Amino acid sequence: MAQLNTAAPGVDAGLARQLLSQMMLIRRFEEKAAESYALGKIGGFLHLYIGEEAVAVGASSVLRPDDYAISAYREHGHCLAKGSDPRRVMAELFGRRDGLCHGKGGSMHLFDKTTNFLGGHAIVGAHLPLAAGVAFAIKYRGGDQVIVCYFGDGAVAQGEFHESMNLAALWKLPVVYICENNRYAMGTSIERALAQTEIWRFGHAYGIPGEAVDGMDVLAVREAVGRAVDRTRREQEPTLLEARTYRFRGHSMRDPAGAIYRTKEEVEHEKQRDPILLFRTRCLQEGWLTEADVKAVEKDVNDLIDEAVAFADASPEPPLEWLLTDIYKEG
Amino acid sequence: MAVMTYREALNVALREEMQRDPRVFILGEEVGLYDGAYKVTQGLLKEFGPKRVVDTPICESGFTGIGIGAAMVGLRPVVEMMTFNFSILALDQIINSAAKMYYMSGGQFNIPIVIRGPGGPAHQLAAQHSQSMESYFYHVPGLKVVRPTTPADAKGLLKSAIRDDNPVVFIEAETLYPVKGEVPDDPDFTIPLGQAIVRREGRDVTVVAYVGMMYRAMEVAAELDTEGLSVEVVDPRTLRPMDTETIIGSVRKTHRAVVVEAGAGFAGMGSEIAAFITEQAFDDLDAPVERVTGANAPMPYARNLERAKTPSNERIAEAIRKVCSANGR
Numbered sequence: 168m169a170q171l172n173t174a175a176p177g178v179d180a181g182l183a184r185q186l187l188s189q190m191m192l193i194r195r196f197e198e199k200a201a202e203s204y205a206l207g208k209i210g211g212f213l214h215l216y217i218g219e220e221a222v223a224v225g226a227s228s229v230l231r232p233d234d235y236a237i238s239a240y241r242e243h244g245h246c247l248a249k250g251s252d253p254r255r256v257m258a259e260l261f262g263r264r265d266g267l268c269h270g271k272g273g274s275m276h277l278f279d280k281t282t283n284f285l286g287g288h289a290i291v292g293a294h295l296p297l298a299a300g301v302a303f304a305i306k307y308r309g310g311d312q313v314i315v316c317y318f319g320d321g322a323v324a325q326g327e328f329h330e331s332m333n334l335a336a337l338w339k340l341p342v343v344y345i346c347e348n349n350r351y352a353m354g355t356s357i358e359r360a361l362a363q364t365e366i367w368r369f370g371h372a373y374g375i376p377g378e379a380v381d382g383m384d385v386l387a388v389r390e391a392v393g394r395a396v397d398r399t400r401r402e403q404e405p406t407l408l409e410a411r412t413y414r415f416r417g418h419s420m421r422d423p424a425g426a427i428y429r430t431k432e433e434v435e436h437e438k439q440r441d442p443i444l445l446f447r448t449r450c451l452q453e454g455w456l457t458e459a460d461v462k463a464v465e466k467d468v469n470d471l472i473d474e475a476v477a478f479a480d481a482s483p484e485p486p487l488e489w490l491l492t493d494i495y496k497e498g
Numbered sequence: 499m500a501v502m503t504y505r506e507a508l509n510v511a512l513r514e515e516m517q518r519d520p521r522v523f524i525l526g527e528e529v530g531l532y533d534g535a536y537k538v539t540q541g542l543l544k545e546f547g548p549k550r551v552v553d554t555p556i557c558e559s560g561f562t563g564i565g566i567g568a569a570m571v572g573l574r575p576v577v578e579m580m581t582f583n584f585s586i587l588a589l590d591q592i593i594n595s596a597a598k599m600y601y602m603s604g605g606q607f608n609i610p611i612v613i614r615g616p617g618g619p620a621h622q623l624a625a626q627h628s629q630s631m632e633s634y635f636y637h638v639p640g641l642k643v644v645r646p647t648t649p650a651d652a653k654g655l656l657k658s659a660i661r662d663d664n665p666v667v668f669i670e671a672e673t674l675y676p677v678k679g680e681v682p683d684d685p686d687f688t689i690p691l692g693q694a695i696v697r698r699e700g701r702d703v704t705v706v707a708y709v710g711m712m713y714r715a716m717e718v719a720a721e722l723d724t725e726g727l728s729v730e731v732v733d734p735r736t737l738r739p740m741d742t743e744t745i746i747g748s749v750r751k752t753h754r755a756v757v758v759e760a761g762a763g764f765a766g767m768g769s770e771i772a773a774f775i776t777e778q779a780f781d782d783l784d785a786p787v788e789r790v791t792g793a794n795a796p797m798p799y800a801r802n803l804e805r806a807k808t809p810s811n812e813r814i815a816e817a818i819r820k821v822c823s824a825n826g827r
Contacts, residue, residue: 235571267604268604269605271602271603272603278606278607280603280606280607287602287603290590290594293563293590294595295563296559296560296561296562296563297564297566297567300563300564301567301570303564303567304567304568304570307568307573326557327560330557331560334555334557334564337555493600493603493605494639495600495664496600496605496663496664498662
């Protein structure tokens with residue numbers, strides 16, 4: 168099995184437990200969401216984050232609570248890692264009244280004002296300018312927060328990616344763009360979509376510093392995003408990171424196997440670098456955690472997610488009169 | 499009261515609202531150093547500085563998205579479209595991001611943004627620069643859509659739009675920028691969104707018209723007065739939410755209605771207005787509602803064709819005579 172070679176300064180049992188626990192929580196959440204989808208409790212699309220957990224967890228671990236995060240439609244992990252209550256996230260997927268958005272957003276539109284999680288945007292590339300706008304507002308007010316903007320490799324071909332890079336660099340906006348390069352925009356590989364497949368290099372043209380990072384290594388992500396966030400906060404300038412990752416499932420539940428556009432061998436090979444497996448092994452090797460600790464984390468996570476499903480199940484459907492509320496804010 | 503142009507009235511509204519609320523800022527192409535492509539933002543860079551009057555590169559989707567993002571966290575951007583024709587490049591941001599954010603987030607994130615600029619027929623600007631863009635927007639739940647006709651309305655409605663907590667699409671009329679009128683000086687003068695106004699009282703027929711078409715309707719009404727026809731002219735001012743009550747009230751009085759719009763007729767504003775008049779006041783009508791619309795064609799360049807594309811006074815008069823001659827008036 169591939170190993171993680173990152174140096175790990177400052178990692179202690181507490182941090183190791185936190186990172187492992189969050190990744191396992193997201194994994195378990197997604198597995199239960201898939202199950203619930205199969206049972207017809209979740210509708211629409213459902214884009215699972217399984218395989219990519221190290222990115223959201225590593226990145227969120229260096230953010231302050233008052234920093235912002237924004238994402239696309241594969242965002243359950245980002246939302247949970249930013250601190251949302253899994254019960255309310257699951258209830259949103261179930262389309263229930265206790266969901267984060269009272270059942271009006273669904274899987275692709277999670278928002279949580281209490282954690283500064285700004286969505287949940289399902290038009291590819293469209294939230295990149297929004298992130299620049301939040302950074303503009305931070306700067307306008309003289310604040311020292313940053314916003315982290317997650318997007319997929321599919322967004323890189325969109326004009327809005329390039330418009331956002333240009334504006335963020337031109338106006339020196341405190342935004343950290345993190346491309347989660349899982350190598351496939353739905354079924355189109357980066358080789359079939361991008362003239363430059365080393366996505367972080369797009370930053371060069373705009374004078375935006377950046378780097379590629381192993382997105383399967385939660386500590387590597389934590390370090391790279393930590394550097395980026397520090398720099399962006401200090402210099403008030405954007406950074407572009409490319410986290411190289413892989414989604415183990417299909418594009419959505421309607422593409423369960425993801426088998427048409429990639430080989431079984433490729434998927435199996437990538438699963439050898441399962442970020443949770445890798446980090447668990449590392450924790451045991453380094454002595455940060457014992458087998459018993461890991462088991463305890465696993466049990467806690469399973470309990471939490473069971474509770475989330477039960478909560479979502481018990482939450483009533485939104486009342487019909489909510490169809491016509493929240494369209495306009497009344498003065 | 500001061501007499502000023504429609505353009506100056508907009509400028510005053512922007513200045514007053516920026517003085518009143520430090521969260522208000524302007525974003526767009528040529529709004530600062532160039533003083534505005536149509537000079538609506540003249541002098542504002544000098545007064546408020548580059549932090550609040552922000553020149554953007556040409557990227558409508560990008561800078562509109564920046565405005566929406568800034569509004570998500572509490573600023574109150576006024577985004578200028580150099581002309582509303584360019585808003586097509588930002589339609590995704592306006593419709594998918596601005597209009598729906600409050601709803602999708604279950605009431606967590608409202609978007610207090612104004613997207614403003616000139617639209618409609620101009621002077622031989624041809625197909626891509628002369629569109630009446632309101633129909634692209636008033637269909638969308640979550641947007642408010644304003645089309646101000648007079649200088650006073652321009653000021654009062656823009657101030658309300660900036661103070662509104664929702665995304666407001668504010669489409670000025672390019673041909674009206676030099677039009678002069680009386681405008682209240684009071685910095686607290688506003689006109690609520692969603693209120694129509696009766697421009698001229700009459701007994702025989704209601705004509706609903708806004709921006710340039712309202713002025714034509716008023717000219718026609720004065721002419722027809724000499725023929726003994728008494729025409730009431732109603733200007734909706736805000737297209738969404740529409741003040742149906744004022745329009746229906748007028749129709750119940752006159753029993754006849756003509757709707758005039760510069761845009762292409764198919765599924766235009768006139769269709770909606772004719773529909774709700776028919777639904778709500780059918781029994782009061784003495785004749786079918788008549789529509790006078792722009793031709794169902796792109797805007798041509800040639801002067802004569804351009805003139806033929808847009809409703810003329812003659813066509814408006816003809817429609818009024820037609821509804822008034824039906825069923826025995």
